[in-house]
Amino acid sequence: MCPTVSQVPEPSIIAEDLTRRFDDFTAVDRISFTVQRGEVFGFLGANGAGKTTAIRMLTGLLTPTQGSARVASYDVASQPEAVKRRIGYMSQRFALYDDLTVRENARLYGGIYGLSNRQIRERTQRLLERLGFQHAADARVGSLPLGWKQKLSFSVALLHKPEIVFLDEPTSGVDPITRRQFWEMIYEAAEDGTTILVTTHYMDEAEYCDRISIMVAGRIEALSTPSELKRSYGASTVEEVFVRLARPDGMGPTNSRPSNGDAT
Amino acid sequence: MPEYDAGVRAENLVKRFDGEAALDGISFEIGADELFGFIGPDGAGKTTLFRILVSLLVPDEGRADVLGYDVVSQYREIRRRVGYMPGRFSLYGDLSVEENVRFFASVFGTTIDEQYDIIAPVYSQVEPFKHRRAADLSGGMKQKLALSCALVHRPDILILDEPTTGVDAVSRGEFWDVLQELKTGGLPILVSTPYMDEASRCDRIALIQNGTILTTNTPSAIGEGYTKPLLAVRADDRFRLLQTLRTFPHAFAVFPFGEDLHYTDARPHMNPGDIVREVTNWLADAGFDDVQARPIAADVEDVFMAMMGDGEHYGVPDGQPGA
Numbered sequence: 062m063c064p065t066v067s068q069v070p071e072p073s074i075i076a077e078d079l080t081r082r083f084d085d086f087t088a089v090d091r092i093s094f095t096v097q098r099g100e101v102f103g104f105l106g107a108n109g110a111g112k113t114t115a116i117r118m119l120t121g122l123l124t125p126t127q128g129s130a131r132v133a134s135y136d137v138a139s140q141p142e143a144v145k146r147r148i149g150y151m152s153q154r155f156a157l158y159d160d161l162t163v164r165e166n167a168r169l170y171g172g173i174y175g176l177s178n179r180q181i182r183e184r185t186q187r188l189l190e191r192l193g194f195q196h197a198a199d200a201r202v203g204s205l206p207l208g209w210k211q212k213l214s215f216s217v218a219l220l221h222k223p224e225i226v227f228l229d230e231p232t233s234g235v236d237p238i239t240r241r242q243f244w245e246m247i248y249e250a251a252e253d254g255t256t257i258l259v260t261t262h263y264m265d266e267a268e269y270c271d272r273i274s275i276m277v278a279g280r281i282e283a284l285s286t287p288s289e290l291k292r293s294y295g296a297s298t299v300e301e302v303f304v305r306l307a308r309p310d311g312m313g314p315t316n317s318r319p320s321n322g323d324a325t
Numbered sequence: 326m327p328e329y330d331a332g333v334r335a336e337n338l339v340k341r342f343d344g345e346a347a348l349d350g351i352s353f354e355i356g357a358d359e360l361f362g363f364i365g366p367d368g369a370g371k372t373t374l375f376r377i378l379v380s381l382l383v384p385d386e387g388r389a390d391v392l393g394y395d396v397v398s399q400y401r402e403i404r405r406r407v408g409y410m411p412g413r414f415s416l417y418g419d420l421s422v423e424e425n426v427r428f429f430a431s432v433f434g435t436t437i438d439e440q441y442d443i444i445a446p447v448y449s450q451v452e453p454f455k456h457r458r459a460a461d462l463s464g465g466m467k468q469k470l471a472l473s474c475a476l477v478h479r480p481d482i483l484i485l486d487e488p489t490t491g492v493d494a495v496s497r498g499e500f501w502d503v504l505q506e507l508k509t510g511g512l513p514i515l516v517s518t519p520y521m522d523e524a525s526r527c528d529r530i531a532l533i534q535n536g537t538i539l540t541t542n543t544p545s546a547i548g549e550g551y552t553k554p555l556l557a558v559r560a561d562d563r564f565r566l567l568q569t570l571r572t573f574p575h576a577f578a579v580f581p582f583g584e585d586l587h588y589t590d591a592r593p594h595m596n597p598g599d600i601v602r603e604v605t606n607w608l609a610d611a612g613f614d615d616v617q618a619r620p621i622a623a624d625v626e627d628v629f630m631a632m633m634g635d636g637e638h639y640g641v642p643d644g645q646p647g648a
Contacts, residue, residue: 106493107463107495108464108496109464109465206368207368234490234519235366235519236633237366238633241580248564252564262493265522265581268584287584298584299583303494303495
């Protein structure tokens with residue numbers, strides 16, 4: 062799941078000095094990192110640290126002020142539409158259409174990404190089988206429990222076989238069993254070669270990532286495997302590392318920065 | 326023991342929406358000296374329950390009183406005395422931090438200065454940003470501002486609906502520190518959360534799922550109620566370990582828990598030390614030479630999963646014990 066440098070394909074994300082300013086506030090401040098194909102990359106940070114702004118740039122929704130990023134082999138600033146076609150995205154806030162059925166949602170997304178009717182039919186069938194959702198194929202998505210919706214939403218985000226999927230707090234508010242089933246789906250997708258970039262406020266989930274970065278006030282302050290981070294900070298959990306970085310002087314929340322354009 | 330006479334009491338509360346029960350017969354008693362948590366995922370019924378307690382919804386069946394006042398017939402008394410934080414951010418985004426608090430104070434005919442001592446534990450944390458628009462605050466700061474507004478009329482009880490949802494782990498810890506301080510100052514608090522790890526910050530908790538309460542107790546007593554042997558198991562290749570361990574003949578449930586897997590054995594009376602040896606040897610035969618396994622005490626999340634789990638949901642393949 063963690064390819065070595067010798068592998069040929071270009072990494073799924075190459076960010077170099079990626080920066081975004083809003084007026085005189087720097088939301089993302091020269092971040093550089095690389096995410097390899099098939100990697101599960103945890104993108105952590107306190108509220109307002111700049112995660113959402115960074116993700117908006119990486120998904121081609123927001124132009125960088127400075128620096129660059131290549132995602133799925135395209136430049137996010139000059140080729141944002143090509144980037145959007147090669148990625149998948151899901152969050153709790155933006156998922157599926159409640160008024161459409163499971164099958165209709167899949168057809169809609171497949172159509173948007175230019176899949177043929179036949180591809181949509183076959184992949185929807187496989188998706189339903191894998192999730193064990195055959196009986197719910199014609200149920201309105203709005204009538205499904207949240208955990209089902211999130212699993213479904215992730216599967217639909219994979220329908221066009223994107224190289225990389227961005228998951229923004231995908232398990233927020235989900236029950237503890239479904240939350241873990243969701244992570245097994247993440248692992249399975251990664252084993253199939255899909256790259257995953259995921260944000261979460263559940264610190265136990267940070268431990269499930271191949272590598273994690275921790276953003277503090279617009280910068281990436283730490284980036285490594287969970288075990289290496291714990292070792293270098295002498296911490297027993299990623300949460301300890303996170304707390305130490307997010308509040309370095311123990312002074313509490315007065316370190317917080319404004320969050321212009323940063324939803325969480 | 327908590328004194329129930331001045332806290333919150335609910336008897337068989339039922340609330341249906343379009344024929345579906347959001348609350349399916351909920352009863353509990355909460356003392357006037359408690360920090361009490363309702364813990365459960367989205368859709369469990371937490372918001373519906375809290376809206377009934379603050380008199381914004383009328384139950385279809387059952388009754389409840391808050392501070393001794395009936396939530397239906399004496400709602401005016403309740404509204405005057407309750408500090409309520411709804412789950413969705415509901416302050417004025419275009420007003421500054423200070424203007425928001427001043428507005429809520431004025432609604433109750435008071436001022437920030439008069440109430441400063443009560444709001445200080447939390448307001449002092451947002452005060453450095455008092456001229457910033459509320460909409461421009463980070464998630465954690467918004468919640469601290471909302472709590473300041475819920476406190477500024479000096480309520481006799483706080484009812485907080487998911488105040489930490491979507492908030493980062495550090496800000497969540499700070500928020501709970503404030504709740505602890507307020508509770509120690511004599512303010513009873515009801516709080517709901519989907520984060521199981523926050524259970525330990527409460528005096529007592531109720532686990533809530535599908536409109537019913539699974540159990541109510543202190544967090545430690547709930548952990549002690551776990552009846553099967555539980556081990557923490559780890560090895561480098563965690564995903565393969567998970568898949569392999571699930572095929573162990575005596576596996577009842579296997580779930581990832583941060584760095585560890587939590588393994589529940591199906592044999593309730595088996596000595597945990599023996600199970601450690603058995604599991605370690607069996608995994609060694611399956612090719613794992615770096616397994617660390619140790620018996621552990623269950624936490625609230627283990628119990629929650631066991632109580633909500635049926636065989637199909639519970640991470641055990643078909644044909645295994647407990648399936």
